[in-house]
Amino acid sequence: MKGKVTTIKIVGPAGLGIKTSGLLLSHILLEQGYSVHDYSEYPSLIRGGHNTYQLSFSSTEVKAPFYQVNLLFSLAKNHFQPHLAEMKSKSLIFSDEQNPKVKYLPLEKLAKKAGNPVFKNTICLGVAVFLLDLNYSKSQKTLKNFFPKKVKENLKAFQLGYEYASKNYSSLKLKIDRLKNKKGLTFNDGNEAFGWGFLKGRGDFYAAYPMTPSTGTLHFLAAKAKEYKINVRHAEDEIGVANMAAGAAFAGARSAVGTSGGGFALMSECISFCGITEIGMVFYLVQRVGPATGMPTWTAQGDLLFYVFSGHGEFPKIVLAPGDQEESFEFGWKALNLAENLQTPIIVISDKFLGESSKTTPDFNQEKPTINRGKLLDKKIFKGFARYETKYACGRSYRTIPGVKGGEFLANSYEHDKQGFSTEDPQKATQMMEKRMRKLKTALRITPKPQLYGPKNYQRLIISWGSTKGPILEAMKLAGDQKLAFLQIRTLWPLHSEVKKLINQAKKIIIIENNQTSQLTTLLKAQFDFKPTKKILKFNGRPFFPEELYEQFK
Amino acid sequence: MSNLSKYQTGKIPTWCSGCGNFLLISGLQKCFADQNIDTENIVAVYDIGCAGNMADFIHAYGLHTLHGRVVPVAMGVKLYNPKLTVLCIGGDGGIYGEGLNHLITAARANIDLKVFVSNNFLYSLTTGQTSPTTPYQAKTKSTPQGSPLIPLRAIELIKKVNPKVFAKTATNQKPKELFAKIKQAMEFKGFALLDIETECVAFGKQLKQ
Ligand SMILES: Cc1ncc(C[n+]2csc(CCOP(=O)(O)OP(=O)(O)O)c2C)c(N)n1
Ligand code: SF4
Ligand SMILES: [Mg+2]
Numbered sequence: 001m002k003g004k005v006t007t008i009k010i011v012g013p014a015g016l017g018i019k020t021s022g023l024l025l026s027h028i029l030l031e032q033g034y035s036v037h038d039y040s041e042y043p044s045l046i047r048g049g050h051n052t053y054q055l056s057f058s059s060t061e062v063k064a065p066f067y068q069v070n071l072l073f074s075l076a077k078n079h080f081q082p083h084l085a086e087m088k089s090k091s092l093i094f095s096d097e098q099n100p101k102v103k104y105l106p107l108e109k110l111a112k113k114a115g116n117p118v119f120k121n122t123i124c125l126g127v128a129v130f131l132l133d134l135n136y137s138k139s140q141k142t143l144k145n146f147f148p149k150k151v152k153e154n155l156k157a158f159q160l161g162y163e164y165a166s167k168n169y170s171s172l173k174l175k176i177d178r179l180k181n182k183k184g185l186t187f188n189d190g191n192e193a194f195g196w197g198f199l200k201g202r203g204d205f206y207a208a209y210p211m212t213p214s215t216g217t218l219h220f221l222a223a224k225a226k227e228y229k230i231n232v233r234h235a236e237d238e239i240g241v242a243n244m245a246a247g248a249a250f251a252g253a254r255s256a257v258g259t260s261g262g263g264f265a266l267m268s269e270c271i272s273f274c275g276i277t278e279i280g281m282v283f284y285l286v287q288r289v290g291p292a293t294g295m296p297t298w299t300a301q302g303d304l305l306f307y308v309f310s311g312h313g314e315f316p317k318i319v320l321a322p323g324d325q326e327e328s329f330e331f332g333w334k335a336l337n338l339a340e341n342l343q344t345p346i347i348v349i350s351d352k353f354l355g356e357s358s359k360t361t362p363d364f365n366q367e368k369p370t371i372n373r374g375k376l377l378d379k380k381i382f383k384g385f386a387r388y389e390t391k392y393a394c395g396r397s398y399r400t401i402p403g404v405k406g407g408e409f410l411a412n413s414y415e416h417d418k419q420g421f422s423t424e425d426p427q428k429a430t431q432m433m434e435k436r437m438r439k440l441k442t443a444l445r446i447t448p449k450p451q452l453y454g455p456k457n458y459q460r461l462i463i464s465w466g467s468t469k470g471p472i473l474e475a476m477k478l479a480g481d482q483k484l485a486f487l488q489i490r491t492l493w494p495l496h497s498e499v500k501k502l503i504n505q506a507k508k509i510i511i512i513e514n515n516q517t518s519q520l521t522t523l524l525k526a527q528f529d530f531k532p533t534k535k536i537l538k539f540n541g542r543p544f545f546p547e548e549l550y551e552q553f554k
Numbered sequence: 555m556s557n558l559s560k561y562q563t564g565k566i567p568t569w570c571s572g573c574g575n576f577l578l579i580s581g582l583q584k585c586f587a588d589q590n591i592d593t594e595n596i597v598a599v600y601d602i603g604c605a606g607n608m609a610d611f612i613h614a615y616g617l618h619t620l621h622g623r624v625v626p627v628a629m630g631v632k633l634y635n636p637k638l639t640v641l642c643i644g645g646d647g648g649i650y651g652e653g654l655n656h657l658i659t660a661a662r663a664n665i666d667l668k669v670f671v672s673n674n675f676l677y678s679l680t681t682g683q684t685s686p687t688t689p690y691q692a693k694t695k696s697t698p699q700g701s702p703l704i705p706l707r708a709i710e711l712i713k714k715v716n717p718k719v720f721a722k723t724a725t726n727q728k729p730k731e732l733f734a735k736i737k738q739a740m741e742f743k744g745f746a747l748l749d750i751e752t753e754c755v756a757f758g759k760q761l762k763q
Binding site: 235239245249403 | 563565592593594595596597599609610614616617618619623626627628629630631633635637638655656658659
């Protein structure tokens with residue numbers, strides 16, 4: 001059947017290579033033409049605990065991981081137990097134990113035969129490739145590329161798993177739809193996708209301080225820094241990170257920082273500094289569960305209002321929320337353009353679910369986005385140049401960078417006049433505040449508009465933002481309701497007027513968010529009369545799954 | 555042509571008459587002129603405080619940053635464009651207090667920044683509270699019973715952090731020596747910290763009680 005989704009899950013204690021083998025299986029599927037979306041859960045520990053990696057794949061695009069699992073591999077005894085609710089009647093569990101609920105798979109014995117107990121994960125891959133009836137030699141090839149070290153041992157383990165399955169599980173093969181090879185697809189998580197957006201958008205200064213779940217972008221860009229000749233800096237703390245990136249942006253960089261809620265708390269002073277000095281830079285914020293240290297490796301959308309209203313004083317700020325990996329890429333480069341164009345801080349919100357889940361995407365390395373540097377005078381000035389000229393209706397004034405003769409100016413954290421000198425003159429202060437704030441109106445013309453999915457003559461309208469997009473779209477597919485549409489708000493600040501218009505056309509409104517208080521409701525209520533019919537909220541660190549949303553749409 | 559006036563904005567300084575910051579600004583401007591550095595290639599980064607208020611008086615590219623944040627901002631400028639002459643100007647409160655971690659990091663990196671600390675042993679812009687360099691037991695507005703902390707010896711600290719950097723003390727009492735040290739700091743290849751001991755004429759008297 002076309003479009004049928006199959007879900008495979010590998011579980012066990014940390015340190016057994018669960019994510020590695022899961023990713024490898026995803027790549028095997030990807031290279032045989034399937035669309036894959038993965039999701040992994042892990043505690044904030046290095047060893048022990050309970051880790052999971054799951055992937056959903058299909059011959060057509062999969063936009064979210066599914067809850068219900070077809071094949072589950074448990075790498076250690078009893079680790080399948082927490083997942084029994086995810087099993088359907090025909091689902092299979094494989095584990096090295098005698099239990100009526102599981103298919104016995106002698107992992108310990110086979111791994112020993114392969115030469116090392118660490119190969120349990122690769123043995124499971126062999127079993128999976130057999131059960132899914134995938135191409136054996138192509139799968140081997142993917143494996144070879146994936147494990148440049150220990151190839152031989154891994155191939156051996158893979159073969160042992162495959163052979164064991166063909167002897168013992170030949171009646172258990174799954175029916176999946178076959179397809180021809182698609183080309184030009186890659187597998188990226190949201191953090192890598194944002195990193196690609198940064199690189200392709202000619203970002204050239206990235207600073208960060210490690211904080212889950214944003215660290216993926218730091219690792220990705222640090223590994224690419226030499227090739228792309230860019231600055232990637234792990235600074236002393238998040239205060240240093242933000243201020244350093246602001247200094248670089250002042251000097252002419254296309255500059256960004258990455259962190260999560262706690263790190264951004266330390267940066268919120270600096271975002272205000274960028275606001276008044278009109279230094280354009282990007283804050284990539286990957287949410288996790290708060291408050292405080294919260295649950296570091298789990299997902300949430302609990303920082304929306306904090307981000308939108310961050311920083312002391314009033315200044316224009318743009319807040320974008322990509323809904324998937326493709327938009328994480330797109331908003332990555334667009335945010336750099338917006339930062340230079342609007343000369344103000346741009347926030348891009350992600351979360352653990354989007355940032356650390358991978359999906360089949362186009363090859364971002366082939367993309368060539370347009371670069372917009374705004375009103376930049378990087379060679380010479382014109383007569384009468386004043387950095388903070390207030391006469392422009394769009395609020396944007398021309399900007400020079402150090403090295404440009406005659407363009408000297410002061411970027412001043414105090415309120416200032418057109419040249420940047422401090423002033424407390426009431427008239428000048430009013431003019432300067434109004435100049436900056438006019439940029440918000442300009443932003444409405446150039447920021448990503450809200451996106452409507454589904455029928456135009458909808459009766460029920462789902463409203464959401466960020467990473468819930470994929471699960472919502474998959475749930476709508478399951479529901480097949482001709483009167484149900486979904487409005488994805490992609491720019492959360494400033495809000496486009498279309499949002500209100502589209503909401504007013506709906507008879508019933510369902511709001512969906514990964515937080516406890518429905519922060520989007522609060523935000524919309526502040527703008528216009530807004531009353532959702534139903535709120536679907538989840539705040540236990542887990543993303544929404546298509547099946548559970550579908551149940552709620554009934 | 556190298557003259558002093560091209561480094562001046564023409565604004566009249568807002569410091570008390572007799573304030574040590576006058577000497578620091580003329581030392582810096584003289585050094586720029588002597589070395590004939592083009593104004594467009596200087597980025598001066600200022601802290602918040604009386605010393606940082608120099609921002610309005612030097613003609614060059616400038617950033618009047620947040621309190622304590624001169625050093626990371628300057629690092630960002632220098633990392634992105636190493637050709638620029640980048641200096642930091644601030645007080646003992648901002649650079650040794652609010653921003654000490656940044657100072658230590660810059661010294662560890664031995665990045666080519668010139669940091670000038672106008673050390674008046676007080677928070678002066680906020681009208682005279684205790685600072686990281688205030689003598690132990692000295693009475694200030696925020697410590698009327700005497701400062702409970704032993705003072706930070708920043709130069710010793712930074713020398714320990716990285717012996718390769720330039721870290722020296724100067725005093726306003728000896729202008730000639732001060733000017734020479736400003737020049738040394740500016741010419742040093744790498745990170746330079748010059749601590750300039752000075753007396754705040756408005757609030758310094760409390761320290762002598
Ligand atoms: C985050 C923050 N905290 C406090 C202040 C208030 N403040 C302004 S200047 C200053 C201290 C200045 O002392 P110092 O750095 O020694 O400079 P001085 O005025 O003595 O030259 C303080 C605390 C501020 N501007 N920002
Ligand atoms: S208060 Fe002190 S430091 Fe500030 S200008 Fe006056 S003398 Fe200088
Ligand atoms: Mg001081």
